[in-house]
Amino acid sequence: MRTRFIFIIFIFTNIKSFACSCDTPKPAIEFYESTYVFEGEVINKVYASDSLTNTITFEISRHYKDGDYPKQLKFQLNSEAEVTGLYSSCYWTAKKGEKWLVYAKTIDGELNFQFYCSNSKPLGRLKINPREQKVLDNGNKLDLTKYRYNQIGNPITNIDSIEKLYKKYKFNPSNSAFIWVDVNEKGKLERANLLPRNERKFEIVDTIFGMNKFKNERQKPRNDFEKIAVEMANKIKNWEKFYYLDLKKPIRFRSSILIEVNKDSIIKIRKPGSY
Secondary structure, eight states, rough: HHHHHHHHHHHHHHHHHHHSSSSSOOOOHHHOOSEEEEEEEEEEEEEOSSEEEEEEEEEEEOOOOOOOSSEEEEEEEEOHHHHHHOTTOOOOOOTTTEEEEEEEEEEHHHEESSSSTSSOTTTSSSOHHHHHHHHHHGGOOOOOGOOOOEOOOOOSOOHHHHHTTTTTTTOOOTTTEEEEEEEESSSSEEEEEEESSSSOOOOOTTTTOOOOBOOOOOOOSSSHHHHHHHHHHTTOOOOEEEEETTTOOBBBEEEEEEEOTTSSSSEEEEOOTTO
16 A cells, blocks of 8 residues: 555646646636635644654634535645655645645546645745735626637648648748637637737737737738738638536637748748647
C-alpha cells in the first residue's frame, strides 16, 4: 500500500512541478467553477496514521458563493516534506491558525482546493486585492454568456476550396499573416481582421469581472499579400459552435488562423492549433 501511495505522490509531484508555473484562472471563472468560495481559519489539522496526508478543518467566517453555508469544511492535503521525505519545489500546505480565502471545487465527488494555479491564498501573506474583492462581492451575478472567449476553433467551411481560388497568386515564401477570427454563437463568422498592430481598445469594458477582450478592428493591409490573406479568411464563413464550461448554449469566441506562403509560392491556410 505504501509503495502504491508513493507512486501516486510521485506523479502528483511531477504534475505540480509543471502546474505551479501555469496560468492562474481569472477569479471570476474560478468563482463560477467552485462549489464553495469562502474565507475561513484552519482550526484543526490531523495527520493520517502513515503521516502521508493530513486533514484540515476550516471554520468559515464568510461565504461568497450562493448555496448551502456550512460553518466548517474539511479537506485532505499531502503532508509536509519534512514528514513524508518527498520533496517538491511546488509543495504547499495550510497551517493551523492560518486564515485563507478558498475556492473549493468538487471533482469526482470529492471537495478539494489548490494553492498553485488557483486564486486560493493564505490571507496572512497574500491579501485580497480590490479587483478580486469586487469579483467576490458580485460573483453570483456573473453571466458567462455575455462574453467572448479565446478558442481553437474548428472551421466547417472547406479550406481546400478557398485555397484553390487563390492558386493563381504567387508570393514570396517569406510572407505570412496572423488573422483574428470572431465567430458568433451560431457558428457564423462575424469578422476576420489582421492581428492588431495599433493600440488596442476593449470590445466591452467590464469593470467588475475583468472579462475584457480587445476589439477585432480592421487593420489596413500593408501589402497585396495581407489584402488577399484577409479576403481568404473572410470566406471561412462557418465554424463549429463553441460551448464553454457547463453552459448549455453555445457562445461567441475568437480564434486565430495563420495564412502563409509555402515553398512552392502557394498560399496556404493553417487551421487554428496547427502551427
